[in-house]
Amino acid sequence: MKVVGLVTEYNPFHNGHIHHIQEAKRVTQADVVVAVMSGNFVQRGEPALFDKWTRAKAALENGVDLVIELPTFYAVQPSHLFAEGAVKLLSALGIEDMVFGCEHADVDFLALAKEAPAIDQGQKFQNKNQTFAKSYAQQLENETGFVLEDPNDILAFGYAKAVLKLDVNMALHPIQRVVAGYHDQTLMDSQSIASASSIRLALHKGKLEKIQNVVPNNTLAAINSEINTVGFEEKFWPLLKYRLTTDTIGQLGQVYQMAEGLEHRMAAVALAEPGPQSYQSFIKSVKSKRYTFARIQRMLFYTLLNVKVDQMQAAMQDPYLRVLGFTDAGQHYLNEIKKTVTLPIISKVDQQLAKANLRLDFKAGKLWQMLASEQDQQQDVTRKPIYVTKK
Amino acid sequence: MKVVGLVTEYNPFHNGHIHHIQEAKRVTQADVVVAVMSGNFVQRGEPALFDKWTRAKAALENGVDLVIELPTFYAVQPSHLFAEGAVKLLSALGIEDMVFGCEHADVDFLALAKEAPAIDQGQKFQNKNQTFAKSYAQQLENETGFVLEDPNDILAFGYAKAVLKLDVNMALHPIQRVVAGYHDQTLMDSQSIASASSIRLALHKGKLEKIQNVVPNNTLAAINSEINTVGFEEKFWPLLKYRLTTDTIGQLGQVYQMAEGLEHRMAAVALAEPGPQSYQSFIKSVKSKRYTFARIQRMLFYTLLNVKVDQMQAAMQDPYLRVLGFTDAGQHYLNEIKKTVTLPIISKVDQQLAKANLRLDFKAGKLWQMLASEQDQQQDVTRKPIYVTKK
Structure with missing residues (x-):
């Protein structure tokens, strides 16, 4: 089995993500697609629009074979820690190929990362009147000439830095992002791909008609029926x-x-x-x-x-692989790697786990429910992974 | 000037409180009435129906001359600590007479308190299947024959215990409670006095017509116009x-x-x-x-x-006399005792005080506002005592 790894938030899952999955398979010739996905809160520190189960299900129904939760302590982090956590989990799963979209797919991010200053030494050249990211990018530009300013380039750079730091065997396959940049908040009715942030904005404004053509049916169904955090x-x-x-x-x-x-x-x-x-x-x-x-x-x-x-x-010292769901192929892959996987696989969470290792995810799930005005539903304890049979 | 001290919650201020004030003056021949009053939270651990300023004003307009806040760390306490805090403040103000209503005004509470077991040693005879108060009352009955079960008797007993413990010069004047016991939740339309809890219950049920005859006009006005915590x-x-x-x-x-x-x-x-x-x-x-x-x-x-x-x-080691309001007579009394008062008098709260000594009251005021859905109003910082000119 050939497997490819994706790092995702699916907030919400949209047509661009389907394109990403298809491209990942095409580029790597993989049979199995594994997505590491932020849980109930995303990198920006916001509650995800839908809970992790709804988003995992949408992904499994649209081409992903295995969804692993990126734990809260990795997901809600600056991009370099987010990227490092994701690379660590994918690598622990025995994955050696990552495919990601970015604004400059022609760049050799590994080579750039090797040349670049160390991120955790970045404080020393931070200009007091700007963000750390800007100061770091300035230094990087001075040293390498590359302008690191687009959000998906920044993540790509983070993956490369992580691969070097963790010293793992991981080929990076950048693909050119289609249409909208991450921050692009315009939706073009005639097109089928829009950015997640433009979709969230349309939802916030109640303009559902703008979303119909850019998300698959299951996300559309979730928008119409599932609890969400639009008004969080x-x-x-x-x-x-x-x-x-x-x-x-x-x-x-x-x-x-x-x-x-x-x-x-x-x-x-x-x-x-x-x-x-x-x-x-x-x-x-x-x-x-x-x-x-x-x-x-x-x-x-x-x-x-x-x-x-x-x-x-x-918490960050003690990561794990929380399985949110799988297809037959995903389950097959999990069985295949059972003996070689280098982090604990967690398929079911009991009270004990909820109080210990998974405490942050558990608390985050409870907070998500408060922000979504959801009556207490099982987010973690007793909840089983979602199983989707491929059509 | 002859002064008398009252311990109050005024939650809300009603006709029974007017009767209490009149009786206190008659019994002690006092010219000045000082009320120590719970702040924004009362002894039962609930937010007061109206904030401390509204309640202090009602009291000042109905016969009280000086309102001192019973700080949160004394007010929200079991009855013996509540009573001890109140006696400490009244005594610090140079007051030597207290008048309070209770269910058995014929009892000599000081004599009873002398005979009674120490309260803080009460744990040793607590029955595991009942409250501390019940176990203590049982022991008291065994030792003295007196049945301590009515809420105002329990407070009266607390005042007596406090006078002994603090070794202060304070004459206790119990007066017989009129009509309703504290817990009595029936309101009799034909009568002019009802218990505070029956008034709160009527308010909760929206039966305003039941309240008209049992509260003075300013409380009625507050009910109709001020923010409150009926739905806290x-x-x-x-x-x-x-x-x-x-x-x-x-x-x-x-x-x-x-x-x-x-x-x-x-x-x-x-x-x-x-x-x-x-x-x-x-x-x-x-x-x-x-x-x-x-x-x-x-x-x-x-x-x-x-x-x-x-x-x-x-906090309990560092009490103070927070002035919520006064009449001319109250102000006169404050001037008179200025040099002999044994605790700091606080008339105005700045940021410094709000962060230090008065921190609990300040936080309680903020919490009160959240529970009352009140937009941020000054509860403490920059707020001056209320001044009421007697008609």
Whole structure:
């Protein structure tokens, strides 16, 4: 069996993802497609539009054979840690080929990564008035001439850095992204591919007619019937305000990624009279030039989830392969690698696991439900992987 | 100037309180009436119906001359600590006479308190299948023959115990309660006095016509126009569930008054699928014979406010006299005692105080606003005492 690995969020699953799957198979001649997918929260620190089960099912019904959850401690991270976590899981599954879309598919990202400065040494040349990513890109440009600014190029670069750092056998196959860039928020009715962010925006505005042609039927069905987080900000802000009002500055200061005394600023803004009346206005009040919007959102996610630095570091030391679903081919592949896989495979979560290793995912699932106003449904404990028979 | 002290909650201020004030003046021949009043949360662990300013104003317009806030760390406590805090503040103000209503005004509570077992040694004879209060009352009955079971008798007993413990010069003047017991939830239309709990119940049921004859005009006006917490449970439960879901068992175990591993039970009930759908059903799920409803509510209040044992103990060591309002006579009295008062008088709260000594009251005020759906109003910082000129 020839297998190819994808790193995904499927937020939501759309026609561009189908193209990605088809291209991955074509480029690598793979029979089996394995997707590592963010769980209930995505890299930007937001709740995924649909829960991980709904998104995994959509993927399995559209060409993916095995969906593995990218745990919260890898998924809700800056791109280089997100990429490193994903490469680690794919490699543990015995996968040696990754296919990903990016804005500059002609670039040899491995070669670029070798030339580039180390990411964790990047702090030393950070300009105080800009984000870390910008400072790093500036340094990279100075040293190599390459302008790293497009979001999928940044991820591609992250995969390459991870392959070098983890010293794994992983061929990287960049493919040119079709039509829309990640941030492109225009939807073209005549076309069948649009970016996930443009789809989310259309959903937010209630313009369902703009989505019909760019997502497969199962995503369309989910939009019409499943619980979702389109309006999550209305729930997020009162909970966040409550947390910032009642926790001590000492407690807030221990939150993962809370940096440079930002806990003081956040608490002060939350306690102001009159204070910000929405999540967006709160973020505007605490944001500075040094942080991207996504960085702030991740910080707020960890604040809301009450995740401290030490808990996060411990969790990251102990990764696992959580199976969200498979097709026959996916199940077959899982059986094949059973004895060689280098991380624990978790197919069913009991109370014990929910309290220990999977605690962050479990809590994130509960938080997702609160933000989606979903009555308590099994997100983790007792939930079995989804099984989809291929047509 | 002759002064008399009252211990109050005014939740809400009603005709029975006017009777109490008049009787207090008659019994002690006082010119000045000082009320120590619970702040934004009352002894039962619930948000007061109206905020402390609205209730202080009602009192000042109906015969009280000076309202001092009973700080959160004294107010939201079992009756003996509530009583002890109140006696400490009244005594610090140079007050030597207290008048209170109770069910057995003929009892000499000081004599009873002298005979009675020490309260903080009460644990040793607690029956495991009943509340501490019941076990203590049983022991008291065995030793003295007196049946301590009515809520205002229990408070009266608490005042007496506090006078002995603090060794202060304070004459206790019990007066017979008129008409309704504290827990009496019937309202009699023909009468002008009803219990606060019966008034709250009528408000909860929207039966405003039952309240008209038993509260003064300013309370009636507040009912018709001010923000209130009649529906607080709908806000309380999602926040509590969020807190119990995201905090660690270790964090919950440090909450003030959290006892005997109840944090495990609370977290488990909150995380159950499907879990309790309301605050009331949650309490029913965690309550046992060992705890009163009020005790559980106080525990949940401290859980929601994220108050740990050590913070609470430190706060209780550092009491103060927070002035909520005064009449001319009250102001005159404050001037008179300025040099002899034994605790700091606080008339205005700045950011500094709000972050230090008054932190619990400040946080409680913010929480009150969340439960009342009040947009951020000054509850503490920059707020000046209310001044009422007597007609």
